[in-house]
Amino acid sequence: MSKPLILVVEDDIPVTNLITITLKSHGYRYITASTGEIAVMETASKNPDIALLDLGLPDIDGVEVIKKIRTWSNMPIIVISARSEDTDKIEALDAGADDYLTKPFSVEELLARIRVTVRRLALMNSNNVPSAVYENGSLKIDFVSGCAWLKGEELHLTPIEYKLLCLLAKNTGKVLTHKYILQNVWGSSLVNDVGSLRVFMATLRKKLESGADSHQYIQTHIGIGYRMLKID
Numbered sequence: 001m002s003k004p005l006i007l008v009v010e011d012d013i014p015v016t017n018l019i020t021i022t023l024k025s026h027g028y029r030y031i032t033a034s035t036g037e038i039a040v041m042e043t044a045s046k047n048p049d050i051a052l053l054d055l056g057l058p059d060i061d062g063v064e065v066i067k068k069i070r071t072w073s074n075m076p077i078i079v080i081s082a083r084s085e086d087t088d089k090i091e092a093l094d095a096g097a098d099d100y101l102t103k104p105f106s107v108e109e110l111l112a113r114i115r116v117t118v119r120r121l122a123l124m125n126s127n128n129v130p131s132a133v134y135e136n137g138s139l140k141i142d143f144v145s146g147c148a149w150l151k152g153e154e155l156h157l158t159p160i161e162y163k164l165l166c167l168l169a170k171n172t173g174k175v176l177t178h179k180y181i182l183q184n185v186w187g188s189s190l191v192n193d194v195g196s197l198r199v200f201m202a203t204l205r206k207k208l209e210s211g212a213d214s215h216q217y218i219q220t221h222i223g224i225g226y227r228m229l230k231i232d
């Protein structure tokens with residue numbers, strides 16, 4: 001992949017400058033949009049690789065921008081917003097955002113989120129046929145045989161735990177909302193049963209993350225959902 005083109009959607013000029021200077025100094029190409037309408041137009045005409053999106057825009061709301069772009073594009077969207085309420089994050093993630101940063105944000109964290117997204121894009125582009133084997137740190141999953149291993153030892157997972165693990169693994173780096181996970185693992189009938197999800201997640205994590213030198217694989221976003229971390 002050549003240097004990714006990043007669309008910066010932000011109406012606050014100092015914040016735009018901070019982001020674009022950071023991107024430039026780290027070798028990313030960028031274009032900017034100060035309104036939602038311009039953002040949608042730039043996405044259609046310039047086909048950027050990633051968008052960084054402010055929610056509070058002068059014309060249309062950022063969540064509406066996500067919904068519009070998602071009607072034709074799978075471009076990763078990282079929301080950068082001053083709205084810190086969980087409901088705002090959930091609304092943006094459910095509309096199709098891939099990640100969420102709350103203002104004020106650290107430049108280092110923004111760069112880290114962009115790197116994860118770029119890696120995921122590269123992976124998507126290199127194998128259009130999804131790989132049958134997933135490896136992350138000392139975790140390995142063979143989707144064909146339906147088995148998972150940690151440090152070479154087979155994990156004994158219940159069918160639900162295995163489905164949860166596969167869903168998180170296939171979306172490594174992405175925050176998945178409770179609603180999204182419940183819909184994809186249990187179907188729509190249990191969509192509000194966050195309590196059950198928490199219990200299954202706890203047992204899965206115990207199997208994945210026990211032992212003195214083990215990594216944290218699953219990150220909790222309180223009130224929002226979970227994310228599988230990429231272990232380097």
Ligand code: CA
Pocket residue numbers: 010011012054055056057
């Ligand atoms: Ca704004």
